[in-house]
Amino acid sequence: MTGVVTDKRFLGHDMGAYHVESPHRIEVLNRMLEENPPVPYFAIEPRPATDEEVGWVHEKGYIDLVRSTAGKTVPLDMDTIAGPKTFATALLAAGGLLKSLDLIMDRAVRNAFALVRPPGHHAEASQALGFCFFNNVAIGAEHLIREHGLRRVLVVDWDLHHGNGTEHAFYARHDVMYFSTHQVPLYPGTGAARDFGAGDGLGFNLNVPLLAGKGDADYLHIFERILAPVAAQFKPEFILVSAGFDIAAGDPLGGMAVTPAGFGLLTASLMAMAERTAAGRLALVLEGGYDLRALRDGVREVLKTLAKRDSPAPSLCSGGDSPSAGDSPAALRVELEEPLRTFRRKWDIPAA
C-alpha cells in the first residue's frame, strides 16, 4: 500500500493572505483525501524532526534562529516569512517525510507521498529561502544514509524551480545524486548544466535547465532517455522526489504545461527505475505548486499511479492518447545539448 503523510497541522504555517504558498494548498489536498480519495492509502501521522536530524543539513545557529521565531512573525527572507507556528510546522514536515522513509524501509508501505508544507528544496544550511525553512528532501536523504545505512540515494527534483539548497547539500558527494529539471531564466538563478558536482561528487549533480513551454512528452523524454540510463548506472537504493506541481499547466509562477496524466507518467517512470535497483523504494515530498486545482489533480494522479501493483515503464512509442517520448521536438533537442555533453563525461547515455 502507498503511505500518505497528511495532517491538518500543515495548515498552521501562514505567510499572509496574499502569499501563494498558502495553507489552502494543503486544505485542498486534505479535502480530496477525505471526501474523494483516489485510492486506498495508509495514513501516516507525522512526527517532528529532532534537532539532530535537522542538524544533518542545517547549522545549529540557523536552527536556533528559526526556533526563536516561534510565537512571532519574522521575515527571514523577502518572501519567506516565519509565523507563530512555522518552526513547529517545518519540523513536522521534515519529520513526516522521515517517518514515511522508515515505513518504506520496514516494508510497512510500498512507497509514499509526504503532503507537507512548508516546502524545502531552496533552504540552505544557514538560510531560509524561497518559501523554504528546512530542506525536507535533503534531511530525508541523510536519514537514509545515516540511519538505514544506504550507500546511494537518488534525489529527483521535478519542481519548476532549481533546488539550490539540495544541490549545495550534496555537491561534493557521490552517495547522493541530485537530478533536477527546472525552468530558466527563473528564481533562484542556480542550476546551470555545467554545475556537475565537485571533488568526489563530480558527475553526481545533474541539472537540466529548460525554457518555458515544456509538457508531458518533454519531461517523459528527459526521464526515460537521460535519467533512466544514468540511474541504471548509479544504481540508487532509494529514490526521493522533490515533487513540485508548479510545472503544471496553469500554474501562476510557471510556464510549463504538464497535465495530471503527465504527473502520473513521470511517477510511473520513477517507479520503474526504483524497481530496477531500489526494490521499488520511492518517496515523494511536496515542494511547490500554486494553482490549487492543478495541484490537487496532479497529486491525485500521482497517488493513483503509486497504488498500481505493476508499474510498467511508460511507453516510448506513440499510440493512443498518451504522449510520446520517442521523438524529441527540435526545441528540446537544442536545449538538451549542453546537459547531455556534460553528463556524458561520466555516464553512458545512448543517443535518442
Ligand SMILES: [Zn+2]
Ligand atoms: Zn517551485
